[in-house]
Amino acid sequence: MRQNLIYFLLSLPILIMLAWFYFDKRKVKQRELKRTRLRAQPLAPEYVHILQTEFALYARLPSDLQRTLAGHMQVFLDEKDILGRGDLEVTDTIRVLIAAQACLLILNRPGNYYPGFRSILVYPETYVANSTHNDGMLQVTATSTRAGESWQRGPVILAWDHVLQGARDSRDGHNVVMHEFAHKLDEENAAMDGLPLLPTAEQYQQWSEVLNAEFIVQQQKLAEGADDVIDSYGATSPAEFFAVVTETFFEKPHQLGHCHPKLYEQFKLCYLLDPKAWFEG
Incomplete structure (x- = not known):
């Protein structure tokens, strides 16, 4: 009897682990089935109208990518909570434009x-927003105005006026939704350090070589006050470099490809998209 009890106690962690694995696998399967159903549903006509009138890049997308974007948006809107702050009432336009710009990054x-x-x-x-940092023995609190931010393992915060401006203007190289959601892609690889998960293992070495070299160039240009198609804010850290180049890649693809061809190729492989084709003609 005692020996049987010992065997049971020794095997209990294994049984718990197997049960957890079974239910977790079942949960994942159910989630993927739901996502498949959501992606197959067409967007409501009023949502499509918002995309056509307020999101400039939507009209540039090939029809197959428009359908893919719509499917991703259905999942995104089902799984994310978009909450108003400062007396902002969340409308369909707010929800659709945030979802569309965020899902553009994960199209493929x-x-x-x-x-x-x-x-x-x-x-x-x-x-x-308030921020704190240590200055020697002192803890310093500073305030700054912001258009958006992404908390690691926490929420995304956005200013609606900048979200709308980013959606309407597809050529200025600035898009707060793409910027903050690029940070979210970045943090999937454990740390927010400018290294997102890449589609294949072979890409990591070349990605690091190209982006490290380009980041150094941007730091030099920032120190010299030289202009570049990449906004100078990208030179402040590798994480910001990835987010800023993401904005440039989608909104100024020809300029980025001309000035930084190796960088453009790396982002094309990262996102599995070629926005240059969207702007031709």
């Missing part, structure tokens, strides 16, 4: 719809 990328967080907080316009 294998992935899991920005895992690790659920909430997107939206302010009517640029908002004031």
